[in-house]
Amino acid sequence: MTMNDACMNKMAIDRLVPDHIKCFEAYIPSKPDDVLMKMTGCSRLLRLNNNENPLGPPPAARKIIETFPPPRASVYPSGDAYHLRCKLADRFGLHPDQFLVGNGANEVIAFVIKAFCQEGDNIVTADKTFAVYEWVATFSGFEARLVPLQDFAFDDAGMLARIDERTKILFVCNPNNPTGTYWSEERLRRFLDRVAGRQIVVVDEAYCEFVEQPDFPDGLGLIAEYPNLVVFRTFSKMYALAGLRIGYLAGDRDVVDIIRRTCVVYSVNGLAQEAALKALDDHEHILATRALVRDAKAMLTRELDHLGLTHVSGEGNFLMVRLPMSDTLAYRKLMTHGVMVRSMAGFRFPNWIRITVGLPDAMHALVEALAEMLHHDR
Amino acid sequence: MDTMTPKKENRSIVMNMPVAEAFIPLAAAFVNQAAQGLGLDEEGADALSLATEEVIAYLARMAQVEQDVDIRCSAGSCFIETKISLPVRELQLHAFNMTATVNADDEAGLDQMELLIASRMTDRFHITRSAGQRLVLALIKELPYPEIKRDTPSPTPGKLSQYTLQAADAAYVKWFLRLVTQYYPDALFPLDFRYPGKVVDMAAGGDYQIVTAKGPAGELGGGIAWRWEGRKTVELFGPYIFQEHGDPQMARDLMDGCIGHVARTSALALINRMPTPDLPEGYLEALEPKRNDISGDDGSPARARFRMMVEETGEVVWAHPDVVGFLQSEYRRLVFPRDIQTAGSDGEADEPFSVLSAEIDRRLSVATLRPIWPGADNAKNMAAHVELLGREAMATILFEMDLGQPWQAGFTPGLIALGFFPRMILPHAGSADLLIFQLRTDA
Structure with missing residues (x-):
């Protein structure tokens, strides 16, 4: 091929790219821990950025992982997570066909948007929430209508006001990542009543297992009353299977049947399916994690108060802290101490960081690093 | 918003x-x-x-x-x-x-x-x-475009107890520019602001984004503007607050609005070359080092500021040994993890001719040179360009070196011999960071 041919080919490829893809920038994930440690020159890395559970997977799931027979790696898994769906159905009193398991909850977000949106449609969500609803809509060519949070919480009236005849899906993160605010069952019901089945309402309950508030709604329990409700859950957070990538959605059987048409089968590996199945049985793990989070949050908020830092601590295994400096600078400075947090500019909270609450040693190391960083900045 | x-x-x-x-x-x-x-x-x-x-x-x-x-x-x-x-x-x-x-x-x-x-x-x-x-x-x-008329001053807006942030339409863009050019010295806003029709056209074309703080009766309390420089960098102007004693909360809200808009785009960095006194503390970092250690410099305080929009995860950069000290010091100050690898000629065969791209902005009297191809004649070629640009009355001559391209390090000795000094690093503005050299005014 001549240089001229190569130029022409490149121009031809450019013409194939849709405008909404040209405008979109690929998300660049963090580098692997070993590379980060080498770059920043630190000998340890405390991961307080991704809301992972430091207790690790429940013991029964851990055993599955430890004893997974290598020959099984050569065999395709169940293409639609058959046993896991049956288990979920038993557990939550629904039919197996009301569940769809995906390669992490991120994948099921894409399934729902693909199933219901076409050119000219839009979705409605909050401006300061988990980014993937907005990203998937945008790079799929659909408008993402973003409603500002009110007092750090999803604004139900604001969201309803943005609905038009081309609105297909409303995404609510409950509790919200990163603010930890949540809608009570009463508020969620009121919202669903106002939507009146005209749009799909997705309630992302990625952190629901951490919530101990009595008025927190059980989305799965509302599906029978609201067939337009789709609930997302994940095994990445409470069940500590983030590395295996497994999450699911649940909804009315007819709605899930539509979503299933867009679903890529065999995307969830066999080890993840088996580990998730065992993890579901372990209630002790949930209690232990909740206790850890409760104690760590109490300690951390006390220390943050002592440092004079504003913080927002709601539900979930994380909290947000406002800093007197750029969050991305704070990220770089904390990394030199081997402490990795999430900078919040990308969540549209400039000068805030989100911290995963975890084991006492990690919390102490974080507080020390914060104190030193603030001392040098003064 | x-x-x-x-x-x-x-x-x-x-x-x-x-x-x-x-x-x-x-x-x-x-x-x-x-x-x-x-x-x-x-x-x-x-x-x-x-x-x-x-x-x-x-x-x-x-x-x-x-x-x-x-x-x-x-x-x-x-x-x-x-x-x-x-x-x-x-x-x-x-x-x-x-x-x-x-x-x-x-x-x-x-x-x-x-x-x-x-x-x-x-x-x-x-x-x-x-x-x-x-x-x-x-x-x-x-x-x-006609230049803004400054002979009829706009009245000072009073303190706004309530306001909302809104994208400015054409009328508000013009009002905003009248107030900016009236209340702020020329050094704190871009030349474009003197041409309201031009900024209106640029805003309509998406080249400028302008957000204003509007009171309940439509009063204009302040504003902020930004524009894209390539795909990875956004240049911010302001915030501008049209009240005698400022309004720190409004300034913070305007900064939050700008950053919120730029978040989740391709922007990796936000730069503010003309920070106003209203810029709230803690939002941006000093981009330039203190420069009074460089002879021939005017000793003016560091001004340009920036913030990263994303988490920095580090990368390898390539530099000639002559600027490694500057880079180490700057990366330490900026807290940027970088693996600085030295690059330059080790006697290997070169192409005979180098190529430089020159960007000339005659309105601002700024010329920017960028290396396109290395060659054995690079020092001679740069000298010829500098002489030419001097004759063209360019007041500022810059050289942009992409630290992600090892071959560009070969231009460093020639630059220093001509009187260029490393002025600042623009993070992620090239295939890696850009190192900006500037020709000393007495060179």
């Missing part, structure tokens, strides 16, 4: 033709008519047409084999641009130095430099080498 105006695609007219003297009138006529059709006045279209003629004539005389060029005439929000693009073989590249003449033995000097002549007929001119080995010569003529 209201939805902002997305950047609009430029309207374009394209022609493909062989590079040959017989087609020079065709190219000139095409550009003239296209430019006028796209909104440029006759005088401007004539200038653009003559510049195109000069470039095509140069290419025709230089070309050793028959080839085609694409000529694209586009309407930007406030300018008309002609881009002449052609595939180029490495051996031809040196002819695209602005200092090149068709006949190297010709002693007639500057008058024989066709590319320079073309640049003189335009407001901005640059040559870049795009992916796919194409060379693109861009000739840009700004649309004419």
Whole structure:
């Protein structure tokens, strides 16, 4: 091929790219821990950025992982997570066909948007929430209508006001990542009543297992009353299977049947399916994690108060802290101490960081690093 | 905040033709008519047409084999641009130095430099080498706009107890600019702000984003503006607060609004070269080092500020040993994890001729040189460019070195010998960071 041919080919490829893809920038994930440690020159890395559970997977799931027979790696898994769906159905009193398991909850977000949106449609969500609803809509060519949070919480009236005849899906993160605010069952019901089945309402309950508030709604329990409700859950957070990538959605059987048409089968590996199945049985793990989070949050908020830092601590295994400096600078400075947090500019909270609450040693190391960083900045 | 105006695609007219003297009138006529059709006045279209003629004539005389060029005439929000693009073989590249003449033995000097002549007929001119080995010569003529009238001052808006952030429409853009130019010194806003019609057009085209703080009765309390510089950097202007004693909360809200808008885009960094006294503490970091240790500098305090929009995860950069000390010190100050690898000539065979791209902004009297190709003559070539740009009365001459391209480090000794000093690092502004050199004013 001549240089001229190569130029022409490149121009031809450019013409194939849709405008909404040209405008979109690929998300660049963090580098692997070993590379980060080498770059920043630190000998340890405390991961307080991704809301992972430091207790690790429940013991029964851990055993599955430890004893997974290598020959099984050569065999395709169940293409639609058959046993896991049956288990979920038993557990939550629904039919197996009301569940769809995906390669992490991120994948099921894409399934729902693909199933219901076409050119000219839009979705409605909050401006300061988990980014993937907005990203998937945008790079799929659909408008993402973003409603500002009110007092750090999803604004139900604001969201309803943005609905038009081309609105297909409303995404609510409950509790919200990163603010930890949540809608009570009463508020969620009121919202669903106002939507009146005209749009799909997705309630992302990625952190629901951490919530101990009595008025927190059980989305799965509302599906029978609201067939337009789709609930997302994940095994990445409470069940500590983030590395295996497994999450699911649940909804009315007819709605899930539509979503299933867009679903890529065999995307969830066999080890993840088996580990998730065992993890579901372990209630002790949930209690232990909740206790850890409760104690760590109490300690951390006390220390943050002592440092004079504003913080927002709601539900979930994380909290947000406002800093007197750029969050991305704070990220770089904390990394030199081997402490990795999430900078919040990308969540549209400039000068805030989100911290995963975890084991006492990690919390102490974080507080020390914060104190030193603030001392040098003064 | 209201939805902002997305950047609009430029309207374009394209022609493909062989590079040959017989087609020079065709190219000139095409550009003239296209430019006028796209909104440029006759005088401007004539200038653009003559510049195109000069470039095509140069290419025709230089070309050793028959080839085609694409000529694209586009309407930007406030300018008309002609881009002449052609595939180029490495051996031809040196002819695209602005200092090149068709006949190297010709002693007639500057008058024989066709590319320079073309640049003189335009407001901005640059040559870049795009992916796919194409060379693109861009000739840009700004649309004419009247300058803002400052003889009738606008009354000072009072303190606003309530306000909302809103994207400014044309009327508010003009009001905003009247107040900015009235309350702030010229050094704290871009030259564009003196031309309200231009900024209105640029805002409508998505080239400027302007957000204002509006009171319940429509009063204008303050505002902030930003524009994209390439795909990875956003330049911010302000915040501007139109109250005698400022309003720190409004300034923070404007900064939050700007950052919130830029978040989740391709922007990696936000830069503010003209921070106002209203800029709230803690949002931006000092981009430039304190420079009083560099002789010949004016000793002015560091001014430009920036923030990263994303989490920095580190990368390898390449630099000549002569600037490693500067980079180490700066990366330490900025807390940027970087693996600095040294690069430069170890006696390996070089191409004979280097190529530099020159971007000339005659309104601002700024020239920026960028290396396109390394060569054994790089020091001599840079010296020729510096001399030429000095004669063209460029007050500021910059050199952008991409620290992600090891071969560019080879230009460092020549730069330092000519009197350039490393001024600042622009994080992630190239394939890695850009190191900006500036020619000392006494050099």
